[in-house]
Amino acid sequence: MQLIGMLDSPYVRRVAVSLQLLDLPFEHRSVSVFRGFDEFRRINPVVKAPTLLCADGTALMDSTLIIEYAEALAAPRSLMPAAIAARQRTLQLIGLALAACEKSVQIVYERNLRPPEKQHAPWVTRVQGQLGAALAAIEAELARAPLAYTSAGIDQAGVTCAVVWKFVRAMQPELAAADAHPALHAHAVQAEQLREFRNAPHGDGVVAR
Ligand SMILES: N[C@@H](CCC(=O)N[C@@H](CS)C(=O)NCC(=O)O)C(=O)O
Numbered sequence: 001m002q003l004i005g006m007l008d009s010p011y012v013r014r015v016a017v018s019l020q021l022l023d024l025p026f027e028h029r030s031v032s033v034f035r036g037f038d039e040f041r042r043i044n045p046v047v048k049a050p051t052l053l054c055a056d057g058t059a060l061m062d063s064t065l066i067i068e069y070a071e072a073l074a075a076p077r078s079l080m081p082a083a084i085a086a087r088q089r090t091l092q093l094i095g096l097a098l099a100a101c102e103k104s105v106q107i108v109y110e111r112n113l114r115p116p117e118k119q120h121a122p123w124v125t126r127v128q129g130q131l132g133a134a135l136a137a138i139e140a141e142l143a144r145a146p147l148a149y150t151s152a153g154i155d156q157a158g159v160t161c162a163v164v165w166k167f168v169r170a171m172q173p174e175l176a177a178a179d180a181h182p183a184l185h186a187h188a189v190q191a192e193q194l195r196e197f198r199n200a201p202h203g204d205g206v207v208a209r
Contacts, residue, residue, distance in 0.1 A: 001026040005049030010101050010167035011063040012050040016200035016207050018067050022074035028207035079156040093157035096134045097164040103131035104168045142183035149190035162191035
């Protein structure tokens with residue numbers, strides 16, 4: 001299996017960490033959707049990161065769907081709790097983290113891809129508000145009950161919240177102050193120390209195995 005995409009993408013990184021936690025062997029190819037557009041297009045004409053090239057050559061995309069496939073391969077090992085109440089909380093937190101991630105990426109694209117005269121301040125304000133609301137909701141939930149952060153105990157909410165926090169702090173540090181999100185920050189600091197996170201650091205490197 002090959003994971004295609006750069007680890008500066010939180011979507012790629014959550015897959016890279018999840019595949020390791022699920023004990024699934026894979027090769028990582030750090031191809032950029034921007035600088036490496038033509039190379040990426042030869043692998044997946046839609047040019048979406050992450051792309052997972054399966055053993056039979058099938059290209060999967062979308063981090064959540066790739067992780068669903070990985071979960072099926074890894075069963076009975078799983079990063080999703082089986083009990084319904086725990087599963088509901090995990091899904092709630094993943095949804096919040098992915099919404100924060102999407103809003104953060106939208107701000108990056110607005111600022112970096114659009115010429116300054118075409119940027120629309122009301123849109124950025126709206127997206128920043130949505131990002132703030134998602135982070136505040138995660139913080140409230142983690143302050144109520146922390147998430148596990150050991151390699152054996154961390155679940156998909158723990159992985160995604162930590163990866164997204166790292167990304168938002170790298171991209172929009174002014175919207176992700178540690179003192180305003182102490183529970184989320186503390187969780188992410190612990191998670192980032194796990195081998196599976198350290199093997200796949202945010203940036204342009206390749207997953208260490
Ligand atoms: N919902 C998708 C989002 C993936 C996504 O938007 N990836 C970005 C990189 S961070 C990408 O492929 N951008 C290139 C493009 O959309 O043209 C997922 O969970 O994988």
